[in-house]
C-alpha cells in the first residue's frame with residue numbers, strides 16, 4: 001500500500017496525486033506503525049515521536065486518522081478558513097524534481113470550518129496529536145475576526161491551534177507579522193478559544209522571509225502573549241540561484257530541500273534569542289533523519305514535514321525515527337529532549353554531513 005501511495009504521489013499531476021493520496025488515506029486501511037521511545041512534549045501535549053505532518057496536506061480534515069497510521073505523531077489539519085473557498089487558479093502546484101522541491105500557490109482551498117468541525121468531531125479515537133491551522137478567507141472584510149471565529153469553532157475538536165500568518169498565497173496575510181496586527185490576531189484567537197472554554201495551546205507559524213528586526217519583535221510579542229510554540233517556518237518566496245526547473249520562477253511558496261538551510265538557520269537564530277523561553281517546531285526541507293536531527297540539535301522539540309513525504313513516500317516516518325534513535329544513542333543522549341539546542345547549525349550540519 002505504501003508503494004502504491006508513493007507511485008500515485010509522483011505519477012499524476014501534483015494536484016490530482018494529492019487528491020488521490022488524501023482519498024486513499026481517508027479509508028484508513030493501514031496498520032499503525034509504533035515507533036521507539038522518542039517521546040517529546042510541547043505545552044503538555046505528548047508526541048509519541050518528533051515527526052508530524054505539516055499543514056497543507058490534510059487541508060480539510062479528511063484523512064488525519066490514516067496519516068497517524070503512517071507513524072506521524074501529529075497532524076496539522078488546515079489551513080482552515082471560516083467559509084469554504086476554492087483557492088487560486090489551477091495549475092497551482094509544481095514539482096521541481098531535480099531540487100526535490102515544490103512550488104505551490106493553492107491559496108487556502110478548503111471546505112470551511114463547519115464541515116471540518118464535523119469531520120474532527122467523528123467520535124473516533126485519535127492515534128496522535130491533532131492541530132488545526134487557521135487563517136482568514138481571501139475576501140474577508142475582517143481577517144482578524146476570522147481568527148476568532150475559526151478558533152471558537154474548532155478549538156474544542158483538536159489538541160492545539162496554529163495561527164497562520166505566513167502563507168505567501170493570501171494577499172496581505174504576511175503583513176500580520178507587524179507587531180500591532182499580530183497582537184490583535186493573537187488576542188482574537190485567544191478570545192475565540194476562551195469563549196468556548198476549551199483552553200487549547202496556541203502555536204504561531206511564521207515566514208522565513210522576514211527581517212531579523214521583525215523576527216525579534218515577533219519573539220517578544222509571542223513570549224509576552226504566552227504563545228506556546230513557534231512553528232518555523234512556512235514556505236519561502238525566495239528562489240535560490242541553483243534551482244533547476246522550468247517552474248522555478250512561478251509565483252508561490254517554495255518548499256522542500258532548498259528551504260532546509262534557510263529555515264534551519266532561522267530556527268537556530270530564534271533558539272539563541274529565546275533560550276528555551278518558548279518551544280520551537282522545526283519545519284522546512286526535512287526528508288532524512290540527518291536533517292531532522294540537525295533541526296533538533298539547533299533547537300526544535302518537534303519536526304513537521306510535507307514535501308519530504310511526496311518525494312520519499314509514506315515510509316518516511318519509519319525511516320527517520322529508527323535512524324534518529326540510533327543517532328541519539330550514538331551521541332550519548334538519554335532522551336530527545338537532552339539533544340534539543342545543544343549545537344550550532346554549523347556543528348550540527350558537520351556532524352550530519354550536510355552543507356553548512
Ligand SMILES: Cc1cc2nc3c(=O)[nH]c(=O)nc-3n(C[C@H](O)[C@H](O)[C@H](O)COP(=O)(O)O)c2cc1C
Pocket residue numbers: 054055056057059078079093102104106108133164167205233234235254255256257259283284285286304305306307308
Ligand atoms: C502543497 C503545499 C500546500 C501547503 N499548504 C499550507 C497551508 O495550507 N497552511 C500552512 O500553514 N502551510 C502550508 N504549507 C507549508 C507547509 O506546511 C510547510 O510549512 C512547508 O512546506 C515547509 O515544509 P516542507 O519543506 O517539509 O514541505 C503547504 C506546503 C505545500 C507543499
